């Protein structure tokens with residue numbers, strides 16, 4: 339009798355998880371597997387996609403320096419965006435956390451508010467402010483005589499990093515915020531009572547404890563920035579392509595689906611490796627703080 | 630001469646007065662407890678001494694120097710927080726060493742003092758443990774070592790034992806007292822546990838709603854409570870409504886059929902307060918009936934219905950026959966075992 343019950347018990351979790359599992363397999367794993375397969379197919383201007391197994395696309399990506407440069411640019415932008423959000427977001431979260439109750443909830447709303455606005459609208463906002471001769475800020479500065487020619491923003495990596503950092507900031511702030519919540523409320527007083535000044539307290543006591551929060555925020559921001567599409571598409575356009583915009587163009591403009599699939603697959607694999615690798619490193623390094 | 634002195638200290642948060650008119654002189658090497666119910670302002674007072682809060686009024690002096698003018702990081706006080714507030718990313722030794730590092734103590738001396746401090750609290754061999762991998766009692770000891778290693782002028786403890794279970798708490802009380810005796814650091818302990826305050830302190834400051842009710846030795850506060858609050862808060866007590874008759878000679882204080890010579894200076898309605906273990910059964914005295922009788926091993930606990938309300942009596946289990954439930958008894962006590970206070974509002 340107990341054997342039957344045990345058997346039923348063993349099957350129950352699978353049965354209960356089945357609907358979600360099927361959805362997961364159906365909308366994620368199968369299309370993903372098809373994309374990977376697609377990257378090994380052939381394509382020609384006139385013949386279209388041929389379901390054969392060749393390494394042409396992968397060979398092209400590996401040998402043509404255009405792709406190396408494009409991937410390098412993608413990750414450079416993602417790294418710089420991550421650094422910028424960490425540098426601004428961590429102090430922002432710390433200051434926010436020290437505010438009085440009423441101001442705290444107000445500014446939390448201000449920081450999270452942008453999440454409610456479409457990324458496209460926010461990025462177009464940057465374009466309106468800095469886009470060429472007609473950008474509002476450029477116009478103002480030029481008419482005031484501060485600058486001669488408009489500040490280059492559109493179609494530059496700097497512009498892309500700034501716009502992306504703006505979009506990604508809430509993720510970093512929230513992640514650091516969560517780490518700050520776990521701090522003992524008396525920890526700064528404890529450091530102070532032992533003779534530590536404010537700078538020392540932040541450097542030796544606060545920073546090491548919120549570092550896991552900064553790093554997990556960094557992983558989120560990095561992976562979202564490296565695979566971001568809307569912001570690079572608007573700021574970079576056709577001139578400054580990153581992996582996501584390139585894959586999009588291959589799919590929808592050139593119609594070279596297999597090459598687009600290869601680019602997308604490579605981006606995915608690289609991201610998974612980086613994220614899983616750094617996550618393991620962080621967990622090992624901060625085992626004591628995470629526990 | 631007072632070592633640490635609080636002079637009419639008050640603290641307000643907005644319109645709410647949390648501590649008021651708090652004056653206390655602490656002698657060097659003394660062990661003082663702030664005792665009172667939760668929310669009576671103990672932590673607030675301690676934090677003003679520590680410097681985390683500024684007093685709204687009044688002065689705090691250490692060796693006759695104004696302490697409020699000194700930045701908290703420069704006060705050189707040792708503080709043990711209720712949550713311990715250990716640095717979770719540092720080992721026990723690193724936690725203890727932090728205060729010495731801030732004082733630029735040379736590395737070799739630092740290592741020696743850290744080792745000695747951890748050994749003193751019974752944590753030799755735990756140097757490389759992280760706080761999260763230690764039990765509550767061990768974390769408490771690290772916090773104590775971290776506060777003591779800097780040789781603080783005053784040690785401030787905010788309910789340091791309240792997170793420990795009863796047995797461990799008792800052990801730590803004994804240990805804390807021994808350590809304090811050995812090194813002689815002036816200590817202020819905040820607690821809401823009257824047993825803790827009585828077993829540890831030289832003097833107790835009983836607080837209620839931000840005000841000092843009484844300052845005295847544990848015996849004084851227990852046996853001669855200055856107010857109804859103190860007598861209620863420090864263990865069980867019986868308060869009987871009584872009256873002083875000055876027309877009789879000598880003047881008499883009487884509660885029901887019990888009476889005794891009245892102490893000087895009081896007249897009219899008073900409260901006679903007697904501890905349960907000081908009441909005996911006799912031939913004369915307050916008439917009462919035993920309602921319940923509870924055996925508690927080394928003593929008996931009686932609940933009686935007396936002329937002046939409910940009374941609790943504790944008798945030592947000395948092998949003598951004790952009255953049983955339903956018996957009519959007379960309650961009596963020695964005049965030196967009672968405290969008589971004027972009764973307010975009567």
Ligand SMILES: Nc1ncnc2c1ncn2[C@@H]1O[C@H](COP(=O)(O)OP(=O)(O)O)[C@@H](O)[C@H]1O
Nearest residue numbers: 642645647665666667668669670671672673674
């Ligand atoms: N920062 C603060 N702002 C407003 N009220 C406070 C603050 N800190 C404490 N209080 C109030 O002061 C009173 C005393 O608090 P506290 O000193 O912590 O009491 P205790 O330590 O005796 O339990 C409480 O009523 C509490 O609500």
Ligand SMILES: [Mg+2]
Nearest residue numbers: 671672673788
């Ligand atoms: Mg408290």
